[in-house]
Amino acid sequence: MAQSDEFMEKFDQMMANIFADDKKTMTQEEYMSFYSLIHDKCTNMRSDSNGHRSSQNHNSNIKEVVYKKIHNFFKSHIEKKRQRCNEYPDEESLLDFYTQQWEDYKFSSKVLDGVCNYINRFYCSSNNDKNIPTINVLAKLEWKDSLLHDFGRKVCKSVLKLIEKDRNGENINTRLVSGVVDCFVLKLIEKDRNGENINTRLVSGVVDCFVELSQIGRDSDEDTNKVFEESFQKPFIEQTLEFYTNESNAFLEQNCFTDYMYRCSARLEEERNRVKRYLSEKLLQPTIETVENALIVKKIDKFIEEFQKLLVGDNVDKLAVLYKLVIRVGSAIEQLCLFFKEHITKDGNDAIENIIDRAPDDPILFVDTVWKVYDKYRTLLDKALQSDGAFYKSLDSALMDFVNKNKVTETSPIASKKTPELLAKYCDMLLKNKVKQMDPTELEEKLSQ
Numbered sequence: 001m002a003q004s005d006e007f008m009e010k011f012d013q014m015m016a017n018i019f020a021d022d023k024k025t026m027t028q029e030e031y032m033s034f035y036s037l038i039h040d041k042c043t044n045m046r047s048d049s050n051g052h053r054s055s056q057n058h059n060s061n062i063k064e065v066v067y068k069k070i071h072n073f074f075k076s077h078i079e080k081k082r083q084r085c086n087e088y089p090d091e092e093s094l095l096d097f098y099t100q101q102w103e104d105y106k107f108s109s110k111v112l113d114g115v116c117n118y119i120n121r122f123y124c125s126s127n128n129d130k131n132i133p134t135i136n137v138l139a140k141l142e143w144k145d146s147l148l149h150d151f152g153r154k155v156c157k158s159v160l161k162l163i164e165k166d167r168n169g170e171n172i173n174t175r176l177v178s179g180v181v182d183c184f185v186l187k188l189i190e191k192d193r194n195g196e197n198i199n200t201r202l203v204s205g206v207v208d209c210f211v212e213l214s215q216i217g218r219d220s221d222e223d224t225n226k227v228f229e230e231s232f233q234k235p236f237i238e239q240t241l242e243f244y245t246n247e248s249n250a251f252l253e254q255n256c257f258t259d260y261m262y263r264c265s266a267r268l269e270e271e272r273n274r275v276k277r278y279l280s281e282k283l284l285q286p287t288i289e290t291v292e293n294a295l296i297v298k299k300i301d302k303f304i305e306e307f308q309k310l311l312v313g314d315n316v317d318k319l320a321v322l323y324k325l326v327i328r329v330g331s332a333i334e335q336l337c338l339f340f341k342e343h344i345t346k347d348g349n350d351a352i353e354n355i356i357d358r359a360p361d362d363p364i365l366f367v368d369t370v371w372k373v374y375d376k377y378r379t380l381l382d383k384a385l386q387s388d389g390a391f392y393k394s395l396d397s398a399l400m401d402f403v404n405k406n407k408v409t410e411t412s413p414i415a416s417k418k419t420p421e422l423l424a425k426y427c428d429m430l431l432k433n434k435v436k437q438m439d440p441t442e443l444e445e446k447l448s449q
Contacts, residue, residue: 063123074142109139200278244294319384341394348402363426
């Protein structure tokens, strides 16, 4: 047998052993034997009968030949895996096969990459102008091009389907129904959303595969995120929006809006934990924004309407829940602040109107009434609205409105002077007539109001 044919036969067997499904742990001696096989062939080193090694000056293109042979092996190996993927009729068994094959493939590729280190150093690195990837990168690129692009969307859809079931709170253990494997990764996510127990390791394995393969490209200017975004992120986000849009509509048909607010808070936290638990941090921001869009932005008119009801009822706890949701939508805060101001202004005017028969001649009653209104909403603001500066501005603006223009000021010939007059008399009475009835601390507090 010719030396070249003998080498190729050994090399073929070596790769077959490294990538075998039932591969055994490689000993250090076997590893060094494979390494030497490649190194000696590429450097044209031979050993004579006495063990002496010498360089032979022939077959100078062997490194390129070996590299191409590895490339063809990857193509053939992955094609066999792709064909086997079609043998699995249900999502979980297919996903289990896919993730296991991916992990095995990554490990074997690293081993081959080490064995072929000479190729990486003196063929790939020495041809930077040709942008030749190392063996390990080449392995991932082939998986991405040959298997992920062909099969990735099926994998993605099935996982999302299972996550949707988890989101729905389902707690069933029935066999997944799928005559044809056209929903793979998305179905797992759907199940998870519905509350059904799923093997999150399988989902995580597929997502990690997408993420890892999105970090490599054949060209320096290639958009490497495209694989992850198109194969997983885009359908995942679309499915998430559809799921929560449908759920929110269905929930509001049978429940009050207060319950809906608590549901929104729970769902946002669940989705955040879901992404952290077995998806990818890359999905966290777009996922949360999508859920917010479906649950809050699309229902913002109802949130504003509920805010008005809760404000009238002085329901601090529920206002706090609503605020934490609506604060996520910047434009909505402006509308709430406007109503907040209008509500306080009306409440203040009503309070002053109730004392119209005495207030024009009773500065203490007037100021105490105004203060009670202000203190009421200041306390509510601190407890329910997290001392939001925008709402404080609305509170101050409302105070200015109803203090300077109310039923009491309308009784004065010069309305603009009535409130300053009452405030001046209030301070004068505190300092002159009420001093003996107050301790210094209480007097200072009254004056600071």
